Amino acid sequence: MSSTAVPTPTVLPCGDAAVLLEVAAPDAEHALDEVRALHAAMRAHPVDGVVDLVPAARTLLVAFDPAVTTADRVAAAVVALPRTATAAADRPLVEISVRYDGDDLADVARRAGLSTEAVVARHLEPTYTVAFIGFAPGFAYLTGLDPALKLPRRETPRTRVPAGAVAVAELFCGIYPRPGPGGWNLIGRTDAVLWDADRTPPALLPPGTPVRFVESTRENGPRDDG
Amino acid sequence: MTGVVEVVDPGMLCLVEDLGRPGLAELGVGRSGAADGDSFRLANRLVGNTEAAAAVEFVLGEVAFRFHRAVTVALTGAPGPVRVSERGAAFNAPFPVRPGELVRVGRPASGLRGYLAVRGGLGVAPVLGSRSWDTLAEIGPPPLRAGDLLPLADDGDGPLVADVAPVRWPSADTPLRVIAGPRADRFGPAALDALTTRPYEVTAESNRVGLRLAGQALHADASGDDAGGLPSEGMVTGAIQVPPSGQPVLFLADHPVTGGYPVVGVVVTADVPRAAQLRPGDPVRFRWVGG
Numbered sequence: 001m002s003s004t005a006v007p008t009p010t011v012l013p014c015g016d017a018a019v020l021l022e023v024a025a026p027d028a029e030h031a032l033d034e035v036r037a038l039h040a041a042m043r044a045h046p047v048d049g050v051v052d053l054v055p056a057a058r059t060l061l062v063a064f065d066p067a068v069t070t071a072d073r074v075a076a077a078v079v080a081l082p083r084t085a086t087a088a089a090d091r092p093l094v095e096i097s098v099r100y101d102g103d104d105l106a107d108v109a110r111r112a113g114l115s116t117e118a119v120v121a122r123h124l125e126p127t128y129t130v131a132f133i134g135f136a137p138g139f140a141y142l143t144g145l146d147p148a149l150k151l152p153r154r155e156t157p158r159t160r161v162p163a164g165a166v167a168v169a170e171l172f173c174g175i176y177p178r179p180g181p182g183g184w185n186l187i188g189r190t191d192a193v194l195w196d197a198d199r200t201p202p203a204l205l206p207p208g209t210p211v212r213f214v215e216s217t218r219e220n221g222p223r224d225d226g
Numbered sequence: 227m228t229g230v231v232e233v234v235d236p237g238m239l240c241l242v243e244d245l246g247r248p249g250l251a252e253l254g255v256g257r258s259g260a261a262d263g264d265s266f267r268l269a270n271r272l273v274g275n276t277e278a279a280a281a282v283e284f285v286l287g288e289v290a291f292r293f294h295r296a297v298t299v300a301l302t303g304a305p306g307p308v309r310v311s312e313r314g315a316a317f318n319a320p321f322p323v324r325p326g327e328l329v330r331v332g333r334p335a336s337g338l339r340g341y342l343a344v345r346g347g348l349g350v351a352p353v354l355g356s357r358s359w360d361t362l363a364e365i366g367p368p369p370l371r372a373g374d375l376l377p378l379a380d381d382g383d384g385p386l387v388a389d390v391a392p393v394r395w396p397s398a399d400t401p402l403r404v405i406a407g408p409r410a411d412r413f414g415p416a417a418l419d420a421l422t423t424r425p426y427e428v429t430a431e432s433n434r435v436g437l438r439l440a441g442q443a444l445h446a447d448a449s450g451d452d453a454g455g456l457p458s459e460g461m462v463t464g465a466i467q468v469p470p471s472g473q474p475v476l477f478l479a480d481h482p483v484t485g486g487y488p489v490v491g492v493v494v495t496a497d498v499p500r501a502a503q504l505r506p507g508d509p510v511r512f513r514w515v516g517g
Binding site (some may be wrong): 007012013014015016017018020022028039051052053054055056057058059063066081092133134135136137138139197201202203206207 | 248249250251252253255257313353356363365390395406407408409410458459460461462463464465483484489492493494495
């Protein structure tokens, strides 16, 4: 796991109960790495009164209890964080078993100029990392996607994507935790339960989790619950 | 557990709420909890509960509950007429209810959300540490239906310290105070002025996620790197987000954890409960204040 130095972010105002930290990276990929390093550092060095951390594409939202602390004190604590993170993965590797039969697999192959077999091979190759969760509880944005698979979203989003759909869009790979609308390119399905409120933590893939995909060899593949 | 509170008529929308589930935003789950936290806390204090005890949040009154044992209850929030069997009762004042009695709340003259606290607090099963229904994430005890029978918890044994709490229902003319948001610099002075010049109107598409407002359109300067949209970033309650239409959205308790449009300003925490009491058609004014 590469270690990224913890950046000194710009502190943007965000009301009387939060600050928004923005990293100054040259491009989107580096910004994700810097946000991850900042998030890991703040988890490792908890700041009094902070109640929520929300990592995103190039920002980390720090929500605090205004009865306990202030934006200025939180900002000072951020500046004082150790600048070299122990950025080793703080979460165990999760393997996700996928059946590559997504409705957009052929389209992704055409747009990438690859065979479907090559799309699958390139999707299986990297070890991904959860950059952040957004869109829905447990919907992890995975970085590490092969450049050939970095494609725009579908022009027309689907009104219903099944739970467990494995998809790619822009810089990311993601897995839909539950059925719902979605515009990502569907390449496969998994039986993995991404979200379970009775589990601790409820998300299978919290931020910082390393992830590998393995091809499902079962004849029947994941169930269709849709 | 024995059911004590029977939902006879849930009205438009009847939810169990508490102070929500902070700390899970990084997993994609927002805080949720009572939309008008001031009225919610007051209801609990009036019946001697801890402030975090679960209570019922309802919309535009016209609800009815039957109590299957003697309890002390309090109603707060948007005040409507109250009947307990054939007696009258009032908002913001705790009152005893005998076994089998029905409490009916009529439609409020102004305001949107009412709260019913029962001494002891509602004892429905918590989900992820909270008894709040999050309408966006669809997590928590589901919306109440007629016939639901709710048990009580053990969250209230404090003294009953007040017969009535003086509450001044705010005038709709009082502006909501706004602090400049993280992306205020994307909006020119004209747009920043426009937010406070004329009132907006709360539209019918508003809910616990946020108030969708109609009025003067606010446009981010087109000179920005990604004018109009930006990479997703964390959102807070009270944030005024401006989508490409220019019509602002004021986020309430069940707001999405992240959003992709610029936040021009953030309503101060103390004024969020007032925002949560605005109903469709109400005017809403804003006033800039320093952070």
